[in-house]
Amino acid sequence: MVNESAPQSPEEIIQANFAKIEAERDDLKDKLLRTLADMENLRRRTEREISDAKAYAVTSFARDMLGSADNLRRALESLPETARTTDEPALKALIEGVDLTERDLLKVLERHGVRKIDPQGEKFDPNMHQAMFEAPDPEIAKGLVSKVVQSGYKIGERVLRPALVGVSAGVPKPAATEDGQTPPTGN
Template sequence: MNEDQKRPEEAVETETLDAGSPESEKLEEAAVADNQDPDPEIRIAELEGEVQALKDQVLRAHAEMDNVRKRTAKEVVDARVYAVEKFAGDLLNVSDNLARALGALPDEERDALTEAGKNLLGGIEMTQKELHTVLARHGVTAIDAAPGAAFDPNQHQAVSQIPSDQPSGAIAETFQTGWKIGERVLRAAMVAVSAGKPS
């Protein structure tokens, strides 16, 4: 049999496949399938691991965003509360001067004042009271440093220790009023601490 008489089946077998033909694409897919991992369980485990890693990333991103939101909200609140801190600190000297002016006149001499003197004294007292009201409206309040109150080193500054009728370690006397804004101390109260009853 000469070459011209070859059977059509053999002729088909010796033909080369054109790139892009359907037969060529099927062969490429088969080759790719042969190169893939034959165990689908391993591939499922890999995909589950990737899903878990992505879930962790999303949870961390949400947690970070929540932290940023809380931090920002706290900063806004602090800015509102402590915005007047420096101004309030400067006003404390005014309050001290008013207190000194009122303390300069002993109680027994107040009755001897003329009508004009009593009006002046009443005006100073009203000014001091209004100042304290305005300070309180903005979160600035006096620190409790009354005789007998417990000494707190975070809020009180001990300048001396004296014998007194107050329990040992308690505040015996206040020399200067302390102030705080919110939870921050603007100025510690200047006090004397009791050393106990005199012997």
């Protein structure tokens, strides 16, 4: 039987050590490249999180302020037209003050990335709008927003509050005649 653990030549020992060192180098290089890729991914994710934090930091405050903006709008809409055209200076000043306050509040919100959604006449989008009712409307095609009950708001690309809307059901169906038949349409 031949002994396989026979002494190796110095050249064989050097080759074996060289192969071992190359394998270790390749392993360390692979680990280094993976670590660098992980660090780059972490840097990008951190930048994105910081950007999101800056963009959406005012979300809860903005959501709380929307009630005040709604109340100012309701106050202006509740005024009869005669109040708006009055010559009474105190009433005119009050109306102008409420209007100015509402506009200023909306400008401040807009400066912080909050935009008003006014979907009147747009196609109903369940991601942006909340349907309150559907009603026939001969003026507006089916599936379009026919009435905005309450404006919605976005912050950045996210919906802060969906717009409460009425959706058109299209042209109303003709009423049935006394014999239960619907009259023919002129089409």
